[in-house]
Amino acid sequence: SKRYTITLLPGDGIGPEVISVATNVLKLAASLEGIEFDFQEMPVGGAALDSTGLPLPAETLSAAKQSDAVLLGAIGGYKWDKNEKHLKPETGLLQLRAGLQVFANLRPATVLPQLVDASTLKKEVAEGVDLMVVRELTGGIYFGKPRGFSVNENGQEIGFNTEVYATHEIDRIARVAFETARKRSGKLCSVDKANVLEASIFWRKRVTAIASEYPDVELSHMYVDNAAMQLVRDPKQFDTIVTNNIFGDILSDEASMITGSIGMLPSASLGESGPGLFEPIHGSAPDIAGQDKANPLATVLSAAMLLKYGLGEENAAKRIEAAVLDTLSRGYRTGDIYSAGNKLVGCKEMGEEVLKSV
Amino acid sequence: SKRYTITLLPGDGIGPEVISVATNVLKLAASLEGIEFDFQEMPVGGAALDSTGLPLPAETLSAAKQSDAVLLGAIGGYKWDKNEKHLKPETGLLQLRAGLQVFANLRPATVLPQLVDASTLKKEVAEGVDLMVVRELTGGIYFGKPRGFSVNENGQEIGFNTEVYATHEIDRIARVAFETARKRSGKLCSVDKANVLEASIFWRKRVTAIASEYPDVELSHMYVDNAAMQLVRDPKQFDTIVTNNIFGDILSDEASMITGSIGMLPSASLGESGPGLFEPIHGSAPDIAGQDKANPLATVLSAAMLLKYGLGEENAAKRIEAAVLDTLSRGYRTGDIYSAGNKLVGCKEMGEEVLKSV
Ligand SMILES: CC(C)[C@H](C(=O)O)[C@@H](O)C(=O)O
Ligand SMILES: CC(C)[C@H](C(=O)O)[C@@H](O)C(=O)O
Numbered sequence: 001s002k003r004y005t006i007t008l009l010p011g012d013g014i015g016p017e018v019i020s021v022a023t024n025v026l027k028l029a030a031s032l033e034g035i036e037f038d039f040q041e042m043p044v045g046g047a048a049l050d051s052t053g054l055p056l057p058a059e060t061l062s063a064a065k066q067s068d069a070v071l072l073g074a075i076g077g078y079k080w081d082k083n084e085k086h087l088k089p090e091t092g093l094l095q096l097r098a099g100l101q102v103f104a105n106l107r108p109a110t111v112l113p114q115l116v117d118a119s120t121l122k123k124e125v126a127e128g129v130d131l132m133v134v135r136e137l138t139g140g141i142y143f144g145k146p147r148g149f150s151v152n153e154n155g156q157e158i159g160f161n162t163e164v165y166a167t168h169e170i171d172r173i174a175r176v177a178f179e180t181a182r183k184r185s186g187k188l189c190s191v192d193k194a195n196v197l198e199a200s201i202f203w204r205k206r207v208t209a210i211a212s213e214y215p216d217v218e219l220s221h222m223y224v225d226n227a228a229m230q231l232v233r234d235p236k237q238f239d240t241i242v243t244n245n246i247f248g249d250i251l252s253d254e255a256s257m258i259t260g261s262i263g264m265l266p267s268a269s270l271g272e273s274g275p276g277l278f279e280p281i282h283g284s285a286p287d288i289a290g291q292d293k294a295n296p297l298a299t300v301l302s303a304a305m306l307l308k309y310g311l312g313e314e315n316a317a318k319r320i321e322a323a324v325l326d327t328l329s330r331g332y333r334t335g336d337i338y339s340a341g342n343k344l345v346g347c348k349e350m351g352e353e354v355l356k357s358v
Numbered sequence: 359s360k361r362y363t364i365t366l367l368p369g370d371g372i373g374p375e376v377i378s379v380a381t382n383v384l385k386l387a388a389s390l391e392g393i394e395f396d397f398q399e400m401p402v403g404g405a406a407l408d409s410t411g412l413p414l415p416a417e418t419l420s421a422a423k424q425s426d427a428v429l430l431g432a433i434g435g436y437k438w439d440k441n442e443k444h445l446k447p448e449t450g451l452l453q454l455r456a457g458l459q460v461f462a463n464l465r466p467a468t469v470l471p472q473l474v475d476a477s478t479l480k481k482e483v484a485e486g487v488d489l490m491v492v493r494e495l496t497g498g499i500y501f502g503k504p505r506g507f508s509v510n511e512n513g514q515e516i517g518f519n520t521e522v523y524a525t526h527e528i529d530r531i532a533r534v535a536f537e538t539a540r541k542r543s544g545k546l547c548s549v550d551k552a553n554v555l556e557a558s559i560f561w562r563k564r565v566t567a568i569a570s571e572y573p574d575v576e577l578s579h580m581y582v583d584n585a586a587m588q589l590v591r592d593p594k595q596f597d598t599i600v601t602n603n604i605f606g607d608i609l610s611d612e613a614s615m616i617t618g619s620i621g622m623l624p625s626a627s628l629g630e631s632g633p634g635l636f637e638p639i640h641g642s643a644p645d646i647a648g649q650d651k652a653n654p655l656a657t658v659l660s661a662a663m664l665l666k667y668g669l670g671e672e673n674a675a676k677r678i679e680a681a682v683l684d685t686l687s688r689g690y691r692t693g694d695i696y697s698a699g700n701k702l703v704g705c706k707e708m709g710e711e712v713l714k715s716v
Binding site: 076085094125152157161162168197199201229246247251 | 582
């Protein structure tokens, strides 16, 4: 039987609740494929700040690096909102992404037939949406230097950041995006602001250069403002989208809300080699933390992505995906996706129902 | 009788068609209030590139500066898409904004009762949306230096830009936003990415400082990724939004698409003093240019903003706004906002109907 080491990072807010459910589902689905796990739970984010004074303790990063994959719950909360930048929970997450060098963030946004009514978009617009945002995750304005606070030549205080991309950073994310598009519908849309930004002109130039390696994939380019509009106007026009870190942050959240079920959406962050990082795209939801109200399905589906993209265990991944669909078809709903005629359940009960469906 | 000089910049694509309609409406509505105009038409964007080799000829900028207000159609088109940056139509627009120092871009996004079905959002979500995005327009990553192309310490080519804001740039846009919010519902939401970017931390700090001058306005802060989601989830939660240049570019386009009638939406760009710049938020739509299909109402409503914000002529502005609503109520629709049961008209005929309603 196969054995993998998984680092669990429950984090803050609803993180521990959804990680607990996802871990149980992961264990059961994998065991049916003869896979076993060693789990190690480590602190990150606000939880780590409280227990160690740092948002990403060195032990957490080194455990994560030595494992086969990392499953994260959520980070952040009001309690730490006023912390200085290097002591924010978010900084722990950014350090984790950088430390694991997971430069490719895959964020699917899919409208499940069972949940089409959850979207604020009209049924005919939302129905059938199935797109993937490939977001560059370890470069751009998130990490660019110089950055900070200073005083300009007029004696005025300033705050500043640098948006910067180098050839290899664009080339490698472009390749991931082309590979992703190839496995899907063969259509890739690269989003930038090349009518204004040099960083985007360079981005477009490199993406276009890499396109010659993928003659079977149809590449188009779109400005980010237009993309933000088109996602609302007709999200079905998109299959795979590739974009930089900050545009990807904005557009993937917009795309996920278009599905109406942000509590359902997983993500995978992958590097050249080494463990991937898997997490729901929702946040830590401090207002409902500890109340057994959270929707664990985004984390459960992140565990499926962990199996598929992180370990290459497609069969076990499919078991989880099928179990989630089956549970929804049997009418179980947490509050965020509830609609009349279904059965309202809490986080734990939803987990138990998914286990029954595995 | 009062007399104003207006610079008309028709620009590219559908620009000339919509400017022609808007000018006629502007003339008639103003004349009924005893206002007369001297119009001077000047080239900008692709049209200026073709005739002078520059996207913003010096004559155009100086004419604009010396006038009382500037009305712009649209700029850009496939023809100039591959031009180098300094020879792009868009660069002409950026130079015009910088030259006129119009740092405050007001972009209303309103769902008119007559057009609620045009939104891709469900009726109950779209109905009653009435928000204003106040976008900083002459700073941030659009203009920040250093910028360009270079080679990094690893010998890799890079493209880079600088996001930077100084105290006075944030303070003045914040004041415009607080004043705007005060005249509306008294709620202001400042959008940033202060959990990651120093430029945003500084932005939040200054906006919070300026808030003490406006104790009657309720200030909240939101991260840009969340704002992109919330605009889809529940746009009615917003009244006035203030944000930086690039986030404002993205969010105002998203907000405008939420109304479903981007062909209806005007914008005003204002400075401390000097002429304002008024333009529809839609682009030059090269695919329908010259076919008498464009919706001129966004430009007509931009002329109303010109009267209100640019010249302080509220009564004439109200005449135009009322005429547009009346024309819609009488069932006239261009193709972009057409729905069954209404009368489909072209750009010119829509203009004639609005004139009848003035
Ligand atoms: C929490 C924050 C730093 C993070 C980001 O901006 O990347 C989050 O919004 C995300 O998208 O995962
Ligand atoms: C044409 C382009 C330079 C411009 C911008 O990015 O500001 C446009 O998108 C806008 O919003 O007016």
